[in-house]
Amino acid sequence: MSTANKDFFIGWLGNTSDVQKRSIQRLLIPVFVAIPLILFVIVFFAKSFGTGVFELGKVKEFSGTYYDEPFPVLILDEGPLEAGIDRHALLVGFGKHGAKTFTGTAEKTHGKLHGKRLKIQGTLIYSEEKTLIELTKKEQSILSVEGGTPQPAIKTERKKVSLQGEILDPKCWFGVMKPAEGKVHKSCAIRCISGGIPPVFRHRTDAGNVYYVLKGLNGEDINHEVLGFVGEGVKVNGNAYEVNGWKVLEVDPTKISYSG
Amino acid sequence: MSNTYTAVLWNPFKKKYDRILALAIALIVVSFIGLQFIFDANITVETLIIRTTSLTAVFLLHFILIIGPLCRLNPSFLPLLYNRRHLGVTMFLFAAVHSIFCIIQFHALGDINPISSIFLSNTKYLTISQFPFQVFGFFAFLIFFLMAATSHDFWLKNLGPRFWKNMHMLVYVAYALIILHIALGILQYENKLVYWILLIVSFGSVAGMHLAAGWKERKWLADQRKYVIENGYAEICSINEIPDDCAKTVFVGGQNIAIFKYDNKLSAVNNVCRHQMGPIGEGKIIDGCITCPWHGYQYLPENGQSPPPFTEKLETYQLRLVKDQVWVNPKPNAEGTYVEPVKIGQ
Numbered sequence: 001m002s003t004a005n006k007d008f009f010i011g012w013l014g015n016t017s018d019v020q021k022r023s024i025q026r027l028l029i030p031v032f033v034a035i036p037l038i039l040f041v042i043v044f045f046a047k048s049f050g051t052g053v054f055e056l057g058k059v060k061e062f063s064g065t066y067y068d069e070p071f072p073v074l075i076l077d078e079g080p081l082e083a084g085i086d087r088h089a090l091l092v093g094f095g096k097h098g099a100k101t102f103t104g105t106a107e108k109t110h111g112k113l114h115g116k117r118l119k120i121q122g123t124l125i126y127s128e129e130k131t132l133i134e135l136t137k138k139e140q141s142i143l144s145v146e147g148g149t150p151q152p153a154i155k156t157e158r159k160k161v162s163l164q165g166e167i168l169d170p171k172c173w174f175g176v177m178k179p180a181e182g183k184v185h186k187s188c189a190i191r192c193i194s195g196g197i198p199p200v201f202r203h204r205t206d207a208g209n210v211y212y213v214l215k216g217l218n219g220e221d222i223n224h225e226v227l228g229f230v231g232e233g234v235k236v237n238g239n240a241y242e243v244n245g246w247k248v249l250e251v252d253p254t255k256i257s258y259s260g
Numbered sequence: 261m262s263n264t265y266t267a268v269l270w271n272p273f274k275k276k277y278d279r280i281l282a283l284a285i286a287l288i289v290v291s292f293i294g295l296q297f298i299f300d301a302n303i304t305v306e307t308l309i310i311r312t313t314s315l316t317a318v319f320l321l322h323f324i325l326i327i328g329p330l331c332r333l334n335p336s337f338l339p340l341l342y343n344r345r346h347l348g349v350t351m352f353l354f355a356a357v358h359s360i361f362c363i364i365q366f367h368a369l370g371d372i373n374p375i376s377s378i379f380l381s382n383t384k385y386l387t388i389s390q391f392p393f394q395v396f397g398f399f400a401f402l403i404f405f406l407m408a409a410t411s412h413d414f415w416l417k418n419l420g421p422r423f424w425k426n427m428h429m430l431v432y433v434a435y436a437l438i439i440l441h442i443a444l445g446i447l448q449y450e451n452k453l454v455y456w457i458l459l460i461v462s463f464g465s466v467a468g469m470h471l472a473a474g475w476k477e478r479k480w481l482a483d484q485r486k487y488v489i490e491n492g493y494a495e496i497c498s499i500n501e502i503p504d505d506c507a508k509t510v511f512v513g514g515q516n517i518a519i520f521k522y523d524n525k526l527s528a529v530n531n532v533c534r535h536q537m538g539p540i541g542e543g544k545i546i547d548g549c550i551t552c553p554w555h556g557y558q559y560l561p562e563n564g565q566s567p568p569p570f571t572e573k574l575e576t577y578q579l580r581l582v583k584d585q586v587w588v589n590p591k592p593n594a595e596g597t598y599v600e601p602v603k604i605g606q
Contacts, residue, residue, distance in 0.1 A: 008543075008544045008546065008551070008553070009338050009339050009342070009553070010546065010551060010556040011271070011273055011274075011339070011342035011343070011555055011556050012271050012273070012556050013273075013556070014271060014272045014273030014276075016273070016339050019336055020336045020337075020338070020339050022336075023334065023336035023337055024336075024337065024339060024340060027330075027337065027340075028280070031284075031323070032284065032287060035284070035287050035288055035291060035319065036287065036291040036295075038458065039288070039291045039292050039295055039315070040291075040295055041454060041458065042292075042315070042455070042458070043292065043295040043296050043298075043299050043300075044295075044299060045450070045452050045454050045455070046299075046300070046450055047449070047450060048300055048302070049300050049302040049303050049304075049307070050302060051302055052302075054304075094369070095368070095369025095370065096369050096370035096371065097369075097370075097371070177304065177306070177307070177365070178302065178303060178304050178307055179307075179449060181449075182448070182449045183389070183390065183393070183444075183445065183448035183449050184445060184446055184448070184449040185366070186381070186382050186390075187366055187367065187377065187378070187381035187382045187392065187394060188365070188366040188367070188381075190381040190382060191366075191367065191370035191371065191372070191377055191381055192370070194370070194371055194372075194381075195370050195371045196371075231382075232390065
């Protein structure tokens with residue numbers, strides 16, 4: 001190649017000239033410096049991920065009394081519990097499904113499970129003193145059922161409340177996904193609640209978050225009625241009470257409004 | 261260049277290019293993961309994968325889009341253009357990991373099909389802030405897939421350079437979709453001003469570079485004077501205006517023509533390379549061949565044909581030299597037609 005052509009680049013010859021090398025270096029060196037700086041800004045200003053735990057891959061056995069209504073809860077037997085675990089474990093199904101999706105097979109054999117003692121296997125999800133157990137092995141999650149006299153769940157008195165907050169799916173929120181709120185998680189939360197996981201209303205207070213499982217005015221499931229409000233700021237009015245270690249809020253889903 | 265099918269045609273320059281690309285990717289991945297664990301180690305592995313891959317893809321996409329106008333503004337950057345295809349396919353692979361992980365994480369194992377879930381979970385299509393941003397990402401991913409799958413000279417040859425090039429211009433549609441995906445997605449959650457500034461600066465740098473390059477091209481077109489035409493020939497310039505082994509490019513009679521001066525001769529060919537429609541007239545005569553500045557495709561100046569065994573052909577044009585003035589007939593000859601070069605000084 002002649003001297004006149006030395007600055008003309010031909011890729012398959014790989015003849016990068018000094019001028020071209022200098023130009024590219026002047027571009028790439030600042031780019032390589034800028035990359036970590038931009039990433040620093042992105043990470044530094046990002047919202048916190050919270051401390052929720054999902055013990056993925058650690059399937060454990062649990063025993064306790066099962067309550068089907070108003071939503072599936074296993075009240076774990078007396079005895080020492082791991083740090084951060086509450087005795088009142090909300091049961092959720094594998095994937096984006098409610099626990100009831102997988103309790104049907106056991107009910108065919110043992111009749112209604114409500115009030116019976118169960119031994120199950122599942123995966124712990126916990127944070128903020130709330131505990132959930134995922135029925136990771138689906139139908140095989142229920143290991144044994146012992147009969148017993150169904151004990152009525154102890155409920156506190158109902159109180160009228162008017163609250164602002166966000167409707168979340170508790171399985172993701174308490175540890176499976178981060179972030180599990182707002183626009184980025186909206187579709188996932190809709191799928192989880194549509195699949196039978198009880199919708200949970202989060203109300204922020206100065207003392208921290210307060211969580212209510214949402215039910216209809218007659219105690220019925222309103223999963224599909226609330227789907228349009230999931231992941232957004234909403235205002236609800238209803239009757240609040242506590243049962244099986246969880247707060248419940250009974251609302252008229254047609255009267256839920258956006259709070260902006 | 262190859263005239264037979266080869267999966268990836270490596271050469272030392274491409275290997276060096278890919279090593280620098282790998283270094284840049286390693287810098288992004290290691291920096292992000294490292295910073296994330298320093299500032300908030302509570303992130304889940306899935307979110308770490310989703311965010312690392314999306315950031316890497318977005319960084320690469322911006323760099324890919326800037327290379328084109330950068331080379332138009334300063335040809336010294338042309339070596340960056342040569343292997344841009346590897347950048348594009350690499351960007352697609354990161355976008356693919358991001359997309360697949362998001363579909364599994366947010367849409368799979370539910371009560372409807374995961375692909376349906378992308379479109380049917382959040383149905384607030386009539387709002388802006390709640391618009392289902394995943395839809396933008398989904399269609400951008402389809403475009404990137406189409407582009408990555410056809411990023412090979414096999415497809416370029418079979419689809420034809422014009423169709424292939426037009427199809428690959430869809431990258432701008434995909435880029436617009438990605439900007440919307442970010443603005444109506446993660447920035448509705450991570451809504452601090454600093455993120456909006458980063459997005460606007462990123463978009464502004466891509467748009468600004470394209471506008472600057474477009475302004476330069478427009479200026480070139482505006483500078484094309486109305487040529488005097490006599491007996492079908494247009495008077496172009498003085499012979500001294502064409503540097504040795506280089507070309508004068510003109511737009512006359514609806515034709516984009518490159519007039520090359522070499523070995524005391526003049527020849528004219530169409531200014532559009534048959535490989536990826538590169539500007540042949542910005543190339544040079546190397547070893548007796550017109551050589552495209554983009555990927556080094558070569559053509560013989562007197563007949564516009566690539567030397568055997570290659571088969572690409574350009575239209576040629578008749579030239580005249582009257583005193584020191586170069587005249588061209590803008591009526592093109594069929595591709596590959598031999599035209600006796602005009603000898604200078606006779």
